[in-house]
Amino acid sequence: MSDAIRTSTPIFVRESMTADRAPPVSNAGPAAWIRDNLFPTPLSSVITLLALLFLAWALPPLVRWLFIDAIWSAPNGDLCRAPGAGACWAYVWQKLGFFMYGSYPREEVWRVNLVLLSGAALVVWMLWPDARGRGGAALAFFTVYPVLAFGILTGSAPFPTRWLPTSGTGQLLWAFLYVVLIAGAGTLFYTGRLTALAMAMIGFVAWAEIGAWWPTLGLSHVGTNLWGGIFVSLLVATVGIVFSLPIGIVLALGRRSQMPIVRFLSVLLIEFVRGVPLITVLVMANTMLPLFVPQDWSPDRLLRPLIGVALFSAVYMAEVVRGGLQAIPKGQYEGAMAVGLSWWQMMQLIVLPQALVTVIPGIVNSFIALFKDTTLVAIVGIFDFLKAVETARLDPVWAGPSISTSGYVFAAFFYFVFCFGMSRYSLMMERRHAAGRKR
Amino acid sequence: MSVIGDSGRPPPPSRRKVDVKALSIQFGLSLLLVWLAWEAVGNVAENMRARNIPTSFNFLGATAGFDINQSLISYSATSTYGRAFFVGLLNTLAVAAIGIVFATIIGFIVGIARLSQNWLAAKLATIYVEVIRNTPLLLQLFFWYTAVLAPLPGPRQTLSLPGLSWRMPEVGALMAAAVAGSFGFLLFAFVRRQLRRTNLSIPAYAAAAVCTVAALLFATLGPKVVGLGVSSGFFDLYTGAYVFLNNRGLFVPAPVLGDVGFRLLIVIGASLLGAMAFAYWAKAAREERGLIFPVGWISTAIVVLPALVVLWLGSRSLALDYPQLRGFNFNGGVRIYPEAFALVLGLSLYTASFIAEIVRAGILSVSKGQTEAASALGLRRTATLKLVVIPQAMRVVIPPLTNQYLNLTKNSSLAVFIGFPELVQVFVGTVLNQTGAMIQIISITMAVYLVISLATSIAMNMFNKRMALAER
Numbered sequence: 001m002s003d004a005i006r007t008s009t010p011i012f013v014r015e016s017m018t019a020d021r022a023p024p025v026s027n028a029g030p031a032a033w034i035r036d037n038l039f040p041t042p043l044s045s046v047i048t049l050l051a052l053l054f055l056a057w058a059l060p061p062l063v064r065w066l067f068i069d070a071i072w073s074a075p076n077g078d079l080c081r082a083p084g085a086g087a088c089w090a091y092v093w094q095k096l097g098f099f100m101y102g103s104y105p106r107e108e109v110w111r112v113n114l115v116l117l118s119g120a121a122l123v124v125w126m127l128w129p130d131a132r133g134r135g136g137a138a139l140a141f142f143t144v145y146p147v148l149a150f151g152i153l154t155g156s157a158p159f160p161t162r163w164l165p166t167s168g169t170g171q172l173l174w175a176f177l178y179v180v181l182i183a184g185a186g187t188l189f190y191t192g193r194l195t196a197l198a199m200a201m202i203g204f205v206a207w208a209e210i211g212a213w214w215p216t217l218g219l220s221h222v223g224t225n226l227w228g229g230i231f232v233s234l235l236v237a238t239v240g241i242v243f244s245l246p247i248g249i250v251l252a253l254g255r256r257s258q259m260p261i262v263r264f265l266s267v268l269l270i271e272f273v274r275g276v277p278l279i280t281v282l283v284m285a286n287t288m289l290p291l292f293v294p295q296d297w298s299p300d301r302l303l304r305p306l307i308g309v310a311l312f313s314a315v316y317m318a319e320v321v322r323g324g325l326q327a328i329p330k331g332q333y334e335g336a337m338a339v340g341l342s343w344w345q346m347m348q349l350i351v352l353p354q355a356l357v358t359v360i361p362g363i364v365n366s367f368i369a370l371f372k373d374t375t376l377v378a379i380v381g382i383f384d385f386l387k388a389v390e391t392a393r394l395d396p397v398w399a400g401p402s403i404s405t406s407g408y409v410f411a412a413f414f415y416f417v418f419c420f421g422m423s424r425y426s427l428m429m430e431r432r433h434a435a436g437r438k439r
Numbered sequence: 440m441s442v443i444g445d446s447g448r449p450p451p452p453s454r455r456k457v458d459v460k461a462l463s464i465q466f467g468l469s470l471l472l473v474w475l476a477w478e479a480v481g482n483v484a485e486n487m488r489a490r491n492i493p494t495s496f497n498f499l500g501a502t503a504g505f506d507i508n509q510s511l512i513s514y515s516a517t518s519t520y521g522r523a524f525f526v527g528l529l530n531t532l533a534v535a536a537i538g539i540v541f542a543t544i545i546g547f548i549v550g551i552a553r554l555s556q557n558w559l560a561a562k563l564a565t566i567y568v569e570v571i572r573n574t575p576l577l578l579q580l581f582f583w584y585t586a587v588l589a590p591l592p593g594p595r596q597t598l599s600l601p602g603l604s605w606r607m608p609e610v611g612a613l614m615a616a617a618v619a620g621s622f623g624f625l626l627f628a629f630v631r632r633q634l635r636r637t638n639l640s641i642p643a644y645a646a647a648a649v650c651t652v653a654a655l656l657f658a659t660l661g662p663k664v665v666g667l668g669v670s671s672g673f674f675d676l677y678t679g680a681y682v683f684l685n686n687r688g689l690f691v692p693a694p695v696l697g698d699v700g701f702r703l704l705i706v707i708g709a710s711l712l713g714a715m716a717f718a719y720w721a722k723a724a725r726e727e728r729g730l731i732f733p734v735g736w737i738s739t740a741i742v743v744l745p746a747l748v749v750l751w752l753g754s755r756s757l758a759l760d761y762p763q764l765r766g767f768n769f770n771g772g773v774r775i776y777p778e779a780f781a782l783v784l785g786l787s788l789y790t791a792s793f794i795a796e797i798v799r800a801g802i803l804s805v806s807k808g809q810t811e812a813a814s815a816l817g818l819r820r821t822a823t824l825k826l827v828v829i830p831q832a833m834r835v836v837i838p839p840l841t842n843q844y845l846n847l848t849k850n851s852s853l854a855v856f857i858g859f860p861e862l863v864q865v866f867v868g869t870v871l872n873q874t875g876a877m878i879q880i881i882s883i884t885m886a887v888y889l890v891i892s893l894a895t896s897i898a899m900n901m902f903n904k905r906m907a908l909a910e911r
Contacts, residue, residue, distance in 0.1 A: 037558035044557045051559045261465040265472070275892035276885045277849035283867055284885070287877045291486045292479040372575040379855065386578055393585075401590040408582045412574045419573035 065402075066409075077398040080406075088403040092410045095392045099410075102228015102383045108155075108220065112231050115149045119238070127425065129432060142242060143181060147207060153227070155219035179204055224302040228383030230414070232302075236309055236374040236384065241367055243310040248317025249356075253347065255318065256325055266318070273315040278376050282308045286380040305377040313370040320362035324355035357433050364426035368419045386411055483878070491875075498874045499524070505869055507860045509776055520870050527865030528887060534782055534861060535848040541787035542847060543840075546794025553799050564795065571792035577853055579789055584781035584857045589686060594768050597685035681761050681772075689775040690762035703749050710745045714738040778859035782851065790847045794840060801836035802828070834906045841899050845892055862887060 026032050039045040069086030071079050073093070080088035092099075101109050122145060125137040179200045227235075254266030273281065285308030290298040299307070328351055336346035356363070378387040389411045393404040487494060499521040506516050511529045514522055552564035571579070591598065683690040718738055724730040762772030805828050813823040852863040862884060871880045 037556070040556055044555075044560075047555075047557050047560050051557075051563055054563075259461050259465050261469055265468070271893075272885075272889065275889040277852040277863070277888060279852045279855065279863055280867065280881060280885050280888065283871075284881050287871075288881060291483045291878075294482055295486060295489065368573070375575040375577040376853070378577075386575065386581070390581065401586065405582075405586040408578060408586055411578055412570075412582070415575055415578065416570065416573045420569065423573070 077400050077403055080398075080403050081400040085402055087406040087409065088398075088400070089406065091392075091398050091403050091406055094398070095395075095407075098229065098392055099385060099388050100229045101231055102388055103226045104228065104231070105220075105222060105226065108222055111152050111155075111219070111222075115152055116231065116234065119145065119149065119234075129429070143203060146242070147210075151210075151214055152219070153222065154224070155221040156214075224300055227302065229388045230385045232377075232383060233374050233385040236306060236377055236382070237367075237371045239306050240309040240313045240370045240374070244313035244317045244366070244370065245363070247310065247314035249321050249352065251314060251318035252321035252325060255322055270315045270318050273312055274319070278308075278312050278373055279379055281312050282376060282380050284308070285311075301380075302382060305380050305382055309370070309374065309377065312373070313366060316366050316369070317363065320359050320366055321355065323362060324357075324359035325351065327358050328355050360429055360433070361426050364422055368422050371418055371422070372415065385414065487878075492878075493874060493876045494878075496876075496879055498870075498876050498879070501874075503870070503873075505873070507865060509779060509860055520874065523865050523870060524862075524883070527860060527862040530859070530865075531848070531851055531861040531863075534779065534786070534851045534854070534859070535844075538783050538786040538790065538847050538851065539844050541783065542790035542794055542843070545787060545791035546843075547798055549791060550795035550798030551802070553795060554802055568792045568795050571789055572796075576785060576789045576850055577856060580781060580785040580853055580857055583785050584777065588777040588781055591684065591686045594683075594685050594687055594764060597683045597764070597769075599683050683762055683769060686777065687768055687774070688777050689780050690769045690772050691775070692762065693760040693771075693773040695760050699750065703746060706745050706749050707742065710742045714741040717741060776859070778854070778857050781857055782854050782859050782861075786847050786850060789850070790843050793843050793846075797836055797839045797843065798832075801832040804835045805831045837906075838899060838903060841895055845895055848891060849888060 038048045065086040067086075069084065071085055071088050071090050074080060074088070074090035077088070077091065079085060080091060097106065097109075101112055104112055119141070122137050122141040125131055126134055126141055128134070131137075251266050251270055254262045255270060257263050257266070282305050285304045286301075289304050289307065293299070332350055332354065333346065336350040341349065374384055375386040377384050378390075383391075389407045393399065393407050486492075500519050502516075503518055503520050503523045504516050505523075507514055507523065507526050509530065510526045511533060512522075512526060514526050549564045549567055552560045553568065555561050555564075681692050718734055721730075721732045721734045721737075724732070760771050762769040762774070809827050809831065810823055813827040814820075818826065851861055854861045855864040855868055858864065866880055867884050871877060874880070
């Protein structure tokens with residue numbers, strides 16, 4: 001019986017444990033990370049090796065040039081011209097004042113510093129997430145600050161006598177622009193029309209009063225031909241940024257308007273300016289703008305490229321904003337109309353706030369492009385930062401290949417810090433806004 | 440008696456009532472603009488009279504009197520301003536074309552590298568993109584021109600890139616190798632396809648090896664066998680340097696095509712037509728009869744092979760014009776001036792960083808479900824890429840890519856800062872200074888760029904219409 005069972009059951013029954021299998025090759029830890037990220041496939045391994053070779057070739061000389069062999073202090077370029085010398089930071093340090101202020105009189109530089117620092121403070125306040133009174137800071141930055149900055153920098157009364165003609169018409173035009181600016185800013189922050197009007201009136205009167213009282217400060221006049229360096233780069237960028245956004249919004253609204261003439265004009269301006277290089281716009285602003293106005297109205301040489309830059313960035317901004325407007329679902333427009341909002345109220349309360357938030361990355365990208373493009377104003381003889389670097393390297397005391405390169409590296413560092421900072425800021429804002437929309 | 444009077448309701452307001460407000464706004468705006476234009480034109484006329492600025496286009500026919508060192512067409516100081524304009528325009532187009540090619544290649548490589556699994560490659564690509572994108576192009580141009588190219592040694596201590604070029608007789612052998620290799624490849628592809636049907640993958644590789652060896656043998660011995668007077672075989676490459684880089688520019692050998700050039704042009708034109716006809720026929724065959732051909736490979740073969748044969752047959756009259764050190768500078772070959780070199784380098788690297796981001800965004804825009812669905816259907820990896828991922832990514836990539844090409848073209852005007860004679864430097868710079876005809880010159884220059892932009896955007900719109908998703 002038991003025999004029969006034994007022969008008829010081919011079932012295998014294991015009577016002892018098998019040996020433990022080797023644990024899987026670790027999936028964590030540095031070794032696994034290196035395997036997964038540097039040598040996952042043969043091709044990838046080859047790429048890693050090539051990249052390592054490249055780094056071994058490029059990195060040590062770079063570090064040596066930037067830090068180890070660098071000349072940190074020297075009275076003139078002799079040390080830096082010696083063979084084997086690295087970057088010449090002594091030169092950058094020596095020329096820092098020139099890079100910052102161009103030919104602005106050295107004893108008056110505190111005025112530039114005052115303007116830059118207060119501007120920076122306002123900008124930080126305005127852009128700091130969750131800061132109190134951001135709207136007030138923005139209002140101050142866009143209305144009061146430019147006028148005071150103009151007065152401090154030029155030393156002339158903020159009632160412009162040099163930038164625009166001294167004739168009564170010119171002053172009226174300028175005053176009109178200012179009223180429009182204040183009223184526009186006012187409507188952006190406080191929607192009541194009366195408030196805006198009152199603010200414009202108060203601003204205008206205050207401005208005229210300050211203008212009358214300004215000369216008693218006794219600031220010496222500094223012409224724009226002496227302005228230069230980082231300060232002018234920041235000025236051009238700020239003016240471009242401040243003007244491009246509102247003009248861009250207006251152009252974008254015009255392009256999407258129901259009115260054929262308005263639409264046609266907006267499209268014409270946008271496509272025309274977008275189709276040509278900035279250099280030609282700048283040259284046009286510089287040479288042809290004085291032709292368009294009566295001779296005694298000829299705008300200041302710094303004002304002309306400012307107009308060119310603002311116009312150029314405004315049309316790019318218009319396209320960005322248009323993208324945002326198109327992204328707003330039709331129901332939002334219809335809803336706004338259904339509750340009886342007027343066109344302006346609809347735009348101001350419903351459409352634009354949503355549209356602008358969606359295109360924050362695009363707006364910041366435009367700002368970055370604008371900031372980089374400020375280097376081109378040198379073509380019309382404006383002494384911006386890069387032009388200062390180009391000029392400083394021709395100084396015979398400091399001339400030398402490694403010295404020029406140091407200047408360029410410093411300039412690259414400066415532009416990189418600003419542009420990279422802007423892009424990170426936009427990423428942060430994007431994430432904050434996305435957080436509110438997450439489901 | 441009105442129709443609706445009986446019901447007692449008031450008549451409905453007309454749906455298209457005249458919007459008085461909109462009309463008056465537009466009317467006012469038009470009036471304002473006309474008035475401004477009127478004033479501006481009056482001012483311009485007055486100012487131009489006062490400053491003695493020429494008002495006609497006659498200056499275009501006057502003798503220019505200045506030299507341009509880099510020109511694609513014959514030009515001298517006795518040529519006219521009009522010809523100087525064309526020199527500048529051609530230089531702009533040439534720099535833009537070369538820059539676009541390099542920027543696309545670098546941009547695609549970097550963009551794909553940023554998405555690579557390989558951590559090191561991805562990080563290097565990211566650093567490249569961030570550094571290049573966040574510094575001004577002008578600064579980069581200055582850097583390449585002043586900090587990299589200017590300090591290069593003079594012609595006597597020139598840098599040379601050895602082994603990148605070879606003697607002309609060997610080019611004939613090389614052509615032969617290329618022809619033989621192409622035939623070998625086609626043979627190999629055919630054999631492999633035949634073998635795959637019977638699931639014999641190892642013999643397929645063996646067949647590939649045999650084909651390759653046969654091609655190389657044919658390439659090495661071919662010229663001798665055919666007896667075209669080729670002195671040596673494929674492997675006898677010249678090891679001397681024929682590419683030089685110094686502070687006078689980049690010197691490369693120039694092919695002297697002789698009468699082969701003309702024949703080559705005709706043959707390439709004819710074979711392009713042939714390839715197009717084939718592609719058209721293949722498409723019809725696919726749609727009507729379900730026949731599938733490797734269209735890409737066959738069209739390439741149709742274009743390349745005849746050209747290679749012509750080159751091979753005419754290789755005796757082919758020659759390379761080598762740059763050689765004569766006195767203090769190099770003679771012969773093609774000289775690429777440091778200005779042009781720096782400009783192309785700067786433009787390509789700068790635009791490539793933007794193209795890289797576009798490519799990355801394009802690839803990321805294809806959702807993972809698409810790839811998974813393709814593999815669920817049993818498509819191979821290459822087929823997934825070719826049929827599913829790339830077509831969808833390209834729809835996202837191409838519009839901004841064209842924009843970047845336009846940007847590159849417009850940015851080539853920055854050459855004015857480093858002295859490369861392109862349109863703006865020649866026309867808006869020198870010619871404007873000499874003639875003072877600012878309105879005419881600036882309008883012509885802007886018109887050129889506008890025409891380029893508009894032509895591109897019209898082409899883009901047509902492309903978009905063809906590629907647009909057919910949604911709901």
